[in-house]
Amino acid sequence: MSFSNLLKELFQNLNQQRLRSFLTIFGIMWGTATLILLLAFGVGFRDQTVLNMRGMGDQLAIMFPGQTTKPFQGYGIGRPIRYRESDAQMLKNNIPDIDVATPEYMSSMVIEYGEKRRNSSVGGVYPVYQELRNTFEQPGGRWLNQTDVDERRRVIFIGNRLAQNIFGEEDPVGKQVMVNNMPFTVIGVMQDKIQNSSYSQRDQDRSFIPAPTFSAITGTDIVNNILYTPKDPNLADGIQDQVYEVMGRKHRFDPADRDAIGIWDTNEFWSFINIMFLGINGFLGLIGFFTLAVGGIGVANIMFVVVQERMKEIGIRRAAGARRHHIMAQFFLETFAIIAIGASAGYAIGWLLVQATQNLPIKDFVGTPYFSPQVGIIAFAVLSLVGFAAGLLPAWRASRLDVVECLRK
Structure with a gap:
């Protein structure tokens, strides 16, 4: 059977069972739109958080003066540490990994x-x-x-x-x-x-x-x-240790006394942001995946019904010389065609929903949802996985049916 005949037969079957077909396609469409919207909100939230943090500066560390909490070389505790302009130049001269x-x-x-x-x-x-x-x-x-x-x-x-x-x-x-x-x-x-x-x-x-x-x-x-800023953000922790060493020698305090100098290193926040949003976007993607998986289960159930209804056709094709992989390919194609129809509609609706939420007064808090190429690729990958899972068992069952039993139907 040619590809065009397969598609023609598919649309005939969909037309004969309109309500069933609509509900099946709607499940995929809704799951796709939900997945896209959730991922778009996750990307927008991440970008807004990064933008908010950039108001402080990029890869910046701020040193605050403190006071000693450990005795050192005859000096007691509670001694205030005070900076002078020369301290900044001293750090730059003694720590090569500091950029500014x-x-x-x-x-x-x-x-x-x-x-x-x-x-x-x-x-x-x-x-x-x-x-x-x-x-x-x-x-x-x-x-x-x-x-x-x-x-x-x-x-x-x-x-x-x-x-x-x-x-x-x-x-x-x-x-x-x-x-x-x-x-x-x-x-x-x-x-x-x-x-x-x-x-x-x-x-x-x-x-x-x-x-x-x-x-x-x-x-x-x-x-x-x-x-100060590091030349390489990955060296931020090592630079902190060197700062305590250099400042400790100059101001006579124990380098292990972390209360003598307070350091707010925004590089630590960037590391946390990467991990946090990996988890957030992963969680949102998981919710979208399960929503889409429900639609995939609906497609699988429909395909099982279709296999049952078309047993005689399968038997005739097998008797005419069709191999098992031909039968599997036919039902896989039909499954992916149904998912493609629902996914196309879901992509369009998801994109429209993302555009419709652009002007909501939530930008300063959760950012603006963004339909990025990354979102589209992830959605396509999930749809491919759902399509393969939904089509595999029905197609495998159809290819394993006994020819004689099919012709008796």
Whole structure:
């Protein structure tokens, strides 16, 4: 029997049993759409979580000063550890696997413009800070540069919400604000970014000035934090151990005393994210798989019925010389044709559902579902597995029927 005749016969059989055929195809269609929607939500949730985390910075580690909890070389416990700018350069020089290390001053200050006043966490930083923390400027402004640092300029870069609170609809760039009663010129406003974590204040409410300017106006050379990034994220744990060793030698504390320095390494979060979303997407995929498997069971049941109804046809074909693998191929083809019809409709409905959920007000929490090639490939693989499982037993049974018994029907 030719391929075209097989398909013609299949559609004739589907037409003769319309309700049964519809319910069978609907099960596959619903399972496919469910699988696609669940996987799309999983991909969207992962992408949104990564985007939220990027507000803090990529592959970033922040060192916070602490105090000793172990005696060391004659020093007692409870001794505070304080950083200076030279510590950042020392880490860079002594730990080859560190890519960038930079100090950060920080203090709460009052920023005034006309009658408006706001408290803001002001950071004293160097130009490289922008790339580490993703604090990029809006069009028309700029970030701190090396000339600002060298000349200790009184210039300030402000967060977008702070700018809105102080200036309203007015363009802040070029305007002068008072920072703790000292005049500073606004050089830029931060682009809006999603940030779900911070270690002082959200960057949208913060402001930044050159580090030497901060040190001069506050009269201190003690920095609040040191930020660094590894050349290879896989080396993050080893770099932490080296940081304790290097800082321990400089500040006279036991490298095993982890309370002397606090390190928030976002690389650990990325590792956790990869494992977490592997589990989440695997769980969502499993739910979708079982939903689709129910439809596959329906297809298998229908194919068993079809085999029973067409025993005489099978007997005639076998008597005419058809081999067992020909019979198996016929029923496998019919099974996959039914699944292909349901899957095509399911793909279309799943895609429409994904598009329909694009504008739901849930983006900041679970992200936007995304029909990625990965989702399509996984759905196709699951459908292939379900189709093979649904067609195998009916096709095997049809090929093993006794010719004489079939002709008696």
